[in-house]
Amino acid sequence: MYATFETNTSYKYLKETIKALHEPICILGGWAVFFHVNRRFKDAQGREYLGSRDIDLGFHFDKNASAQQIRQSSMAKALRVLQDKLKFKPISFRLFKEIHIETGKELENGEKVPSYMIFPMYVDPIVDFIPKQFKSVFHFIPIDEPLLRFVFENEANREVLEEFNKKLWLPKPEILVAAKISAVRNRDKEHKKIKDICDIFALLWYAGEEPAVLCKKVAMFLTKSEIKESLKILNDEDYEKAARQLGHEQEQIKSIIELLSK
Numbered sequence: 001m002y003a004t005f006e007t008n009t010s011y012k013y014l015k016e017t018i019k020a021l022h023e024p025i026c027i028l029g030g031w032a033v034f035f036h037v038n039r040r041f042k043d044a045q046g047r048e049y050l051g052s053r054d055i056d057l058g059f060h061f062d063k064n065a066s067a068q069q070i071r072q073s074s075m076a077k078a079l080r081v082l083q084d085k086l087k088f089k090p091i092s093f094r095l096f097k098e099i100h101i102e103t104g105k106e107l108e109n110g111e112k113v114p115s116y117m118i119f120p121m122y123v124d125p126i127v128d129f130i131p132k133q134f135k136s137v138f139h140f141i142p143i144d145e146p147l148l149r150f151v152f153e154n155e156a157n158r159e160v161l162e163e164f165n166k167k168l169w170l171p172k173p174e175i176l177v178a179a180k181i182s183a184v185r186n187r188d189k190e191h192k193k194i195k196d197i198c199d200i201f202a203l204l205w206y207a208g209e210e211p212a213v214l215c216k217k218v219a220m221f222l223t224k225s226e227i228k229e230s231l232k233i234l235n236d237e238d239y240e241k242a243a244r245q246l247g248h249e250q251e252q253i254k255s256i257i258e259l260l261s262k
Contacts, residue, residue, distance in 0.1 A: 001195060001245050006119055007051030009099055013086075013121055014055050015164050020081050021057075022074070023167040024160070026151060028126055028179075029056030032170050033199040035161065037206035044206070045247050050198055054122045058145070058169075060152040065131040070138075075125055079138075088123055093140045095123040128152060147171075147179050147221055173207040174217035181222060181260065185230040197234065197242040201253045204260075215259045228261045 010031075018025055027035065030052025041049040059075035070076065079095070082088045087106070088095035098107040099119045107113060127134075128148035135141055150157040151171045159170045171179070180196045180203075187193040204211040218227070234257075236250070243250040 001050055001191065001198070002053050005101060005104075006053050009104065009119060009121060010053050010055060011051055013097070013123075016086060017055060017057075017082065017123065018164045018166050018168065020085055021078050021166070024169045025166060026058035026148075026158075026169040026171075027056070028058045028145070028148070028171065028176075029054065029124075030195065030199065031055060032176055033203060035163065035168070035170055036159075036173055036176070037202045040206040040208065041202060049202060049206075050195070050245060052195075054124055056124045056126055058148050058151065058171075059125060059127050060149070061127050061129045061131050061134070063129040063131055065133065067133040067137050070131060070133055075127065076137075079125065082123060090140075093124070093142050095125070097121045145179055147175050147182070150175060150221070172217075173203045173209070174214055175221060177203050177214070177218045177260070178221040181218070181227055181230045185233055193234075194238060194241045194245070197238060197253070197257070198245050200257055200260075201242065201246060201248070204256050205248075211256050211259055215262075218260055224261060231258065231261055 014031055030050070034049050034051060038049040057078065059073070059078070061070070061073065061075070065073070082095050083090065088097055097120075099105070099121050100107055100113060101117050101119050107118065124143055126143045126145050126148065128144065128146060130142060130144050148171070151169065157172050157175060159172060161168050161170065177200055180200050184193055184196040184200075187196065204214055207214065236254075239250045239254045243253055246253065
């Protein structure tokens with residue numbers, strides 16, 4: 001799905017990012033799925049689960065946080081580390097580096113390289129709430145994921161693991177599935193939609209719980225109508241492309257994912 005260079009580079013910078021930030025560090029998106037399922041997937045298939053191109057980090061805000069509280073938040077501290085220490089550059093709501101595809105080296109400002117030789121390495125800070133004063137402090141509007149609040153409000157909704165000698169918080173599989181289902185309906189890039197299908201199935205099949213049990217837990221975070229609305233946009237071609245990535249039959253993937261709407 002993604003080039004090995006891209007996922008290896010992303011993993012390299014995930015490691016650097018985790019080592020540089022203060023714990024606990026909340027990991028979302030594709031790398032969170034990877035940490036949940038990789039061991040069982042590798043045992044079953046003899047290969048690593050699909051990596052991610054981007055790094056998604058989760059942060060908590062009180063919806064009524066003042067400008068001063070926002071400036072002193074864990075996100076503010078993380079952004080300073082990412083920009084000042086790791087040299088990521090801000091672009092809109094994201095941080096990025098440009099990596100030369102052949103050498104793996106970070107490109108310097110003004111260095112001229114053909115665009116097809118550049119891999120943009122993104123870090124996306126994601127918040128549970130966007131306080132009113134957020135834009136006045138950071139000068140951008142972040143990605144928000146309302147389901148993230150459950151991870152910060154209740155330890156039962158997160159798993160804690162140690163990776164790269166740091167404590168990580170992972171949303172429980174049911175929250176990641178719910179977030180992926182919500183995201184898939186708005187995907188404008190095919191590869192992201194296919195990756196969502198892969199991640200949803202992998203969480204249902206490889207996260208260590210019976211799929212039917214996990215589906216019932218997902219229903220605590222999304223209504224059946226919301227789930228059905230999202231799954232409607234998935235077609236047989238999408239499932240077939242996901243099957244090629246996962247090493248499972250197309251019909252199996254489809255039937256397991258459709259358990260969510262029953």
